Amino acid sequence: MPRNVLVVGELNDGAPSATTRELLGAACGIAASGEVGVVLLGAGASAAAPACAGATRAYTSDDAEYDAFRGDQWLRAIVAALDLGDADLVLIAQSTAGRELGPRLAQRRGTAVAMDCTQVVDDGGTWRATRPAYGGNAIATYTFATRPAIATVRPKSFAAVEGDGPATITALPGAGESRTRIVSREPAAAEGLRLEDARVVVSGGRGLGAADGFALLQQLVDTIGRDRAVLGASRAAVDLGWCAQSMQVGLTGRVVAPDLYIAVGISGASQHMSGCSGARTIIAINRDADASIMDFARYGVIGDYKQIVPELIAALRGG
Numbered sequence: 502m503p504r505n506v507l508v509v510g511e512l513n514d515g516a517p518s519a520t521t522r523e524l525l526g527a528a529c530g531i532a533a534s535g536e537v538g539v540v541l542l543g544a545g546a547s548a549a550a551p552a553c554a555g556a557t558r559a560y561t562s563d564d565a566e567y568d569a570f571r572g573d574q575w576l577r578a579i580v581a582a583l584d585l586g587d588a589d590l591v592l593i594a595q596s597t598a599g600r601e602l603g604p605r606l607a608q609r610r611g612t613a614v615a616m617d618c619t620q621v622v623d624d625g626g627t628w629r630a631t632r633p634a635y636g637g638n639a640i641a642t643y644t645f646a647t648r649p650a651i652a653t654v655r656p657k658s659f660a661a662v663e664g665d666g667p668a669t670i671t672a673l674p675g676a677g678e679s680r681t682r683i684v685s686r687e688p689a690a691a692e693g694l695r696l697e698d699a700r701v702v703v704s705g706g707r708g709l710g711a712a713d714g715f716a717l718l719q720q721l722v723d724t725i726g727r728d729r730a731v732l733g734a735s736r737a738a739v740d741l742g743w744c745a746q747s748m749q750v751g752l753t754g755r756v757v758a759p760d761l762y763i764a765v766g767i768s769g770a771s772q773h774m775s776g777c778s779g780a781r782t783i784i785a786i787n788r789d790a791d792a793s794i795m796d797f798a799r800y801g802v803i804g805d806y807k808q809i810v811p812e813l814i815a816a817l818r819g820g
């Protein structure tokens with residue numbers, strides 16, 4: 502049965518974000534021959550709309566007021582898009598903005614939201630959404646009794662699709678007033694690649710023993726190349742103050758799916774693995790041959806990282 506799906510898109514440097522393209526991929530799979538709409542808000546939104554492969558219709562506003570995310574302004578725009586279309590399902594990224602928008606939109610429309618989903622399917626006319634629960638130790642399944650169903654979706658849960666962008670672009674109103682005032686902005690001190698975009702992630706955990714363990718891991722990253730590798734961390738390492746929270750991989754951190762994930766001194770708790778189990782290959786460097794991470798790793802290197810990592814660096818440098 503054709504179903505209409507509305508994707509709440511986000512822009513990244515004037516282009517649809519990677520997660521937006523994944524949501525459109527999910528929507529295409531679900532909608533059958535129904536309509537796939539995408540909402541894009543902020544400067545350059547209508548110019549970015551053609552890059553939304555899989556969408557049949559875009560709802561855009563180029564008002565730069567939307568660039569600084571304020572929930573009330575975005576909510577009004579999404580409600581306007583819903584009023585113009587006839588969506589059975591709304592997909593929103595499980596991003597900082599999406600975490601706020603999902604529940605607010607559900608409240609506004611008198612419907613329900615399932616948060617942090619990894620799968621959404623049309624089960625014979627009923628929407629079924631699944632998400633990890635209890636820190637990734639169980640999978641919860643939700644069905645919706647109200648319409649439209651709303652789901653926020655974890656990054657990297659779906660693949661983007663190739664193809665044409667929307668045939669129709671409908672203008673949405675400007676942002677208007679907001680009850681939120683942004684007092685100041687502190688850009689994260691991000692250098693180089695984003696964790697989510699790196700092909701190789703080298704993550705350190707409590708097993709590093711001290712903050713300077715990350716200096717050694719940075720040497721490994723530099724040897725692999727800063728254009729494709731980046732540092733990550735377990736929550737234990739973040740909580741110990743050894744590195745920035747923005748480096749945390751896992752349930753309450755970033756979700757990554759690189760070609761190679763090198764976990765150094767990380768035990769492999771389910772909450773950590775839910776952020777990196779999508780990696781194509783995992784190499785674990787750990788003193789404990791029985792650590793849980795070994796169940797996920799394609800290659801396990803057993804021993805003290807202080808000996809293994811310098812040897813790895815030397816080998817990569819051809820020394």
Ligand SMILES: Cc1cc2nc3c(=O)[nH]c(=O)nc-3n(C[C@H](O)[C@H](O)[C@H](O)COP(=O)(O)OP(=O)(O)OC[C@H]3O[C@@H](n4cnc5c(N)ncnc54)[C@H](O)[C@@H]3O)c2cc1C
Binds near residue numbers: 708750
């Ligand atoms: C609601 C909730 C959300 C959470 N979210 C996250 C999350 O997003 N991300 C996350 O990572 N965790 C998260 N956690 C925490 C998680 O449960 C674990 O506590 C955490 O991942 C453990 O981090 P770790 O593997 O670095 O430390 P540990 O579990 O202490 O493991 C350290 C490992 O290092 C090894 N080791 C020690 N010394 C060396 C050495 N010299 N050389 C090599 N190996 C060595 C040890 O054998 C051990 O396997 C969450 C927990 C909860 C309850």
